[in-house]
C-alpha cells in the first residue's frame with residue numbers, strides 16, 4: 001500500500017480498530033525512508049490508538065514524541081498538524097498538568113481564531129472545557145466554554161456532537177435529569193459515523209440508566225447497565241466500560257449492597273488509573289461505600305488519595321490556570337459574540353448609508369443607557385449594604401436565609417439545591433479569648449480573614465453567610481457525603497494551617513469547629529420540614545466537636561430507618577441512636593456528646 005494511503009487508513013482505524021492501528025503505525029514508523037509528514041501522521045495515529053486502548057503511559061509517551069516531531073516540522077501550516085498537536089496536548093493534559101492547557105491549547109484557540117479556522121477553534125474550546133471539568137471539576141467555566149463553542153458551531157453549521165457529548169457528563173454529575181435527558185435525545189438524532197455509532201449508542205444507554213439513578217430508581221437502571229457492560233466489553237470500548245462500571249457501582253450502593261458496589265468501583269478505578277484519566281469519580285464512590293460499610297482501612301486509603309487529588313495546592317494551581325485561560329481567551333460565553341458584534345457595529349457605523357440623524361439617536365441612546373447603568377449601580381450599592389455583612393463581606397444572615405429559601409422554591413435554577421441541601425455551621429474556637437487578649441480590632445481582623453479563607457474553600461454557587469458573631473453558615477446544593485466531609489476537613493485545615501496576622505502585628509493561630517447536617521435530615525423523607533430544622537442537628541454536631549477538643553468537624557444525619565421516628569428524641573442520645581442504626585455520624589474526633597440534661601450554654 002502507498003505510504004500516504006497507509007497512514008490515512010491507520011488514522012481512521014485508531015478509533016474503532018486500535019490494535020490494528022498500532023500495528024500499522026509501528027510499521028510506517030519503522031520504515032527507514034519515511035519522510036517527516038508521514039511519520040507525524042503515523043505517530044499521531046499511534047498516540048490516538050494507544051489512548052483508545054486505555055494504555056495511559058504508552059499514550060503519553062507517543063504524544064510526547066508527536067509533540068517533538070511537530071516542533072521539528074516548524075512553521076508548516078497543514079490543518080492535520082494542528083489536529084495532531086491538539087490531540088497530543090489533550091492526551092498529555094489528562095496527566096493533570098494545567099499548564100499544558102493554559103499554554104498549548106489556548107495557543108491553538110488563538111491561532112485558529114486569527115486564521116478564522118472555526119472548526120479547529122470549536123474543537124479546542126470543547127477540549128479545554130472537558131479537561132477543566134474532568135481534572136478540576138469546575139463545571140461553571142467548563143459549561144461557559146461549551147456554550148461558547150456551541151454558539152460558534154451552530155453559526156458555522158458544524159456538528160454539535162462533540163459539544164453535546166462533553167455537556168452530558170457535566171449535567172449527569174450535577175444530577176440534572178431534565179438537561180441530561182434532553183442532551184441524550186439530541187445526541188441520538190445527531191448524525192454519527194457508522195463505525196463509532198454502536199459504541200455511542202451503548203454510552204447513551206449508560207447515561208439513560210444514570211438518569212434512572214438520579215430519579216432514585218436503581219431497580220430499572222441495573223439490568224440495563226449489565227446489558228450495556230457486556231456489549232461494551234464485547235466491542236472493546238474501555239472508556240464506555242469505565243462509565244458503566246461507575247454507574248453500576250452507584251446502583252449497587254443505592255440497593256444497599258456495598259460489597260458489590262465496591263467491586264464495580266474498584267474495577268472502574270483500575271481502568272481509570274491505566275488510562276490515566278478521571279480517577280476522582282471512582283475514588284469518590286469508593287469512599288462513599290467505605291463510609292456506608294464502616295470500613296476504616298478503606299476510608300483512610302481512598303480518603304487520603306482523594307485528599308491528595310483535591311489538595312489545597314493542586315486546587316490553587318488549577319484555579320490560577322483557569323484564571324489565566326480566561327484572561328487569554330476573554331471571558332467565556334461573551335467573547336465571540338462581543339467580538340463579532342463589535343466588528344459588525346464598526347462596519348455599520350462606517351457605512352455611508354448611516355445618516356447623521358441615526359448617529360445622533362444612537363449617541364442619545366448610549367447616554368440614557370449610561371444613566372440607567374449609573375442609577376442601577378447606586379441602587380445595587382444600597383441593596384448590597386443590607387445583603388452583605390460589612391466586616392466579613394459575606395452574606396448577612398437574612399440574605400443567606402432568603403437565598404436558600406429561593407433555592408428550595410425554584411429547583412430548576414442552575415446550581416440550586418432543589419430537593420436536598422448540606423449545611424455546615426462553622427464556629428471560631430475560643431474567639432472570646434482573642435478579643436480579650438488582643439482587643440476587638442484583632443478579633444475583627446480574624447473574622448475577616450476566616451471569612452476569606454472560607455470563601456477560598458467553597459464554590460461560587462455555595463451560600464456562605466455570617467450567621468452570628470463568630471459563627472458562619474455554609475449551604476451546598478445536593479452534595480454527596482464524601483465531598484461534604486472532604487470540604488469540612490479542608491475548611492479546618494485551611495483555617496489552622498497558617499497563622500492570622502492582626503493589624504497590631506500579632507500572629508494568631510486560629511482554629512474552627514464545624515458541625516455538618518443535611519436536609520432532608522432523614523433521606524428520602526417526602527415531608528422534610530423546613531430546611532432550618534436541619535440546623536438543630538448541625539448545632540448539636542458542632543457542640544459535640546467543641547466538647548471533644550475543638551479544631552475539627554462532625555457530621556450527623558438520620559438513616560432511612562429513622563423515617564417516621566421522633567428526631568428530637570434521637571438527638572437527645574445520639575450515641576444510642578447511632579448504635580441502633582438510626583443516626584449516621586462521622587467525625588475526626590472521638591465525639592463526646594452531652595448527657596440529655598446538659599444545656600448548650602455550657603459550650
Ligand SMILES: Nc1nc2c(ncn2[C@@H]2O[C@H](COP(=O)(O)OP(=O)(O)OP(=O)(O)O)[C@@H](O)[C@H]2O)c(=O)[nH]1
Nearest residue numbers: 428429430431432433435440443444469470546603
Ligand atoms: N471583635 C469582634 N468580636 C465579636 C463580634 N461578634 C461577636 N464577637 C465576640 O465573640 C465572642 C464569642 O464568644 P463565645 O460565644 O463565648 O465563644 P468562644 O470564645 O469562641 O468559645 P467557643 O465557641 O466555645 O470556642 C464574644 O466575646 C463576642 O463579644 C465582632 O463582630 N467582632
